[in-house]
Amino acid sequence: MVVVGGGAAGLSGALALGRARRRVLVVDAGDPRNAAAGHVHNYLGREGTPPAELLEIGRAEVAAYGVEVRPGRVTTATPTGAGFELTLDDGSAVGARRLLVTTGLTDVLPEIAGLAERFGNDVLHCPYCHGWEVRDRAIGIIASNAFALHGAGLWRQWSDDVTLFLNDRLELSAEDAERLAARGVTVVAGAVAEVVVEDDRLVGLRLGSGEVVPREAVVAAPQFVANSDLLTSLGLEPVAFEMNGVVFGYAVPSDANGATTVPGVWLAGNVTDLRAQVISAAAGGLNAGAMINMDLIEEETAAAVATYRKVSA
Structure with missing residues (x-):
């Protein structure tokens, strides 16, 4: 055997x-x-x-x-x-x-600079595996598909500070936007270009525009x-x-x-x-x-x- x-x-x-x-x-x-x-x-x-x-x-x-x-x-x-x-x-x-x-x-992770290098550390995918460890931190959800809407609501269970990055992969209906707003989830438009790390610590996500949105943990769906x-x-x-x-x-x-x-x-x-x-x-x-x-x-x-x-x- x-x-x-x-x-x-x-x-x-x-x-x-x-x-x-x-x-x-x-x-x-x-x-x-x-x-x-x-x-x-x-x-x-x-x-x-x-x-x-x-x-x-x-x-x-x-x-x-x-x-x-x-x-x-x-x-x-x-x-x-x-x-x-x-x-x-x-x-x-x-x-x-x-x-x-x-x-x-x-x-198989989205092709975003710096994402794979942090996976399993402060780039996460499962709240039941890692939600407790990043509770009450600033969490960013990078959309890969429509299921990111569910993910944003799910991770909201562990933190009041959740931002959904549409990443040019997701369009929100009026109902979607209302549900996110009701739960206090911030929405950021535009593509995510890079995970920003300083002193071996994730500090945010850089958008295609160059703007860096501060985040302490990132969620990406492989x-x-x-x-x-x-x-x-x-x-x-x-x-x-x-x-x-x-x-x-x-x-x-x-x-x-x-x-x-x-x-x-x-x-x-x-x-x-x-x-x-x-x-x-x-x-x-x-x-x-x-x-x-x-x-x-x-x-x-x-x-x-x-x-x-x-x-x-």
């Missing part, structure tokens, strides 16, 4: 399978999505834990059940009669009866794109994910248990659920791990029944 990806989803699935006495290999490329974040939030019992520390704890836990975690990247997966043959980037090959793919997603190259090679293509008619990104579909349309391949975490936070990614990994174990039990039982019938004949 091979788990591709050693984040919260992958390690959680490996933990379930290791405790089920399965032989499990986790192949981890070592580039977690939340590496830039200072802490993990909304993870009951681990609130405020640094992401790297959480992964270190997880690796130690799975190792206690005989799970091997190997650094590397799976480059190819070829179906075989017994499962899959995987090739790693070091040229080695491993076999797997089942695959759990937890390769996560890539945050497009979430599943890391799906390996899955595409197996015939599993990402599809658009929409909310309120806005495409937020692309994920590879799976059912509620993480199973895909390719027999033997399961998914968990952001590669299939773009909205999953760390705790829900871990829950998805646990669920998929349990279902994989059940699938293996069914296969083993069918083989045992066939043998039993031969012996009993």
Whole structure:
């Protein structure tokens, strides 16, 4: 059994399978999505834990059940009669009866100077992940699409000082303008050209006109794109994910248990659920791990029944 990806989803699935006495290999490329974040939030019992520390704890836990975690990247997966043959980037090959793919997603940010360099620090996208940390500060919302209206109202929960930058991406109706005004959200027209940083501290947003609007934290909505190259090679293509008619990104579909349309391949975490936070990614990994174990039990039982019938004949 091979788990591709050693984040919260992958390690959680490996933990379930290791405790089920399965032989499990986790192949981890070592580039977690939340590496830039200072802490993990909304993870009951681990609130405020640094992401790297959480992964270190997880690796130690799975190792206690005989799970091997190997650094590397799976480059190819070829179906075989017994499962899959995987090739790693070091040229080695491993076999797997089942695959759990937890390769996560890539945050594709708007092309604004200085934005990517601050992402996960004072350039944010999720209020439930970072809202508390920037409460009562001056927050700027950079519009990428119509969903920025919802974002402005949402972040207003954490601060009285919220400014929506239309960024030449959004036109307000009279009703939109009224709703924003009623909540005390300031609206700034014009394109955003640059994130302004002084002494390693975000101080504002520079508009195309040259004007700098002071802000202490910025919200920018990335497009979430599943890391799906390996899955595409197996015939599993990402599809658009929409909310309120806005495409937020692309994920590879799976059912509620993480199973895909390719027999033997399961998914968990952001590669299939773009909205999953760390705790829900871990829950998805646990669920998929349990279902994989059940699938293996069914296969083993069918083989045992066939043998039993031969012996009993």
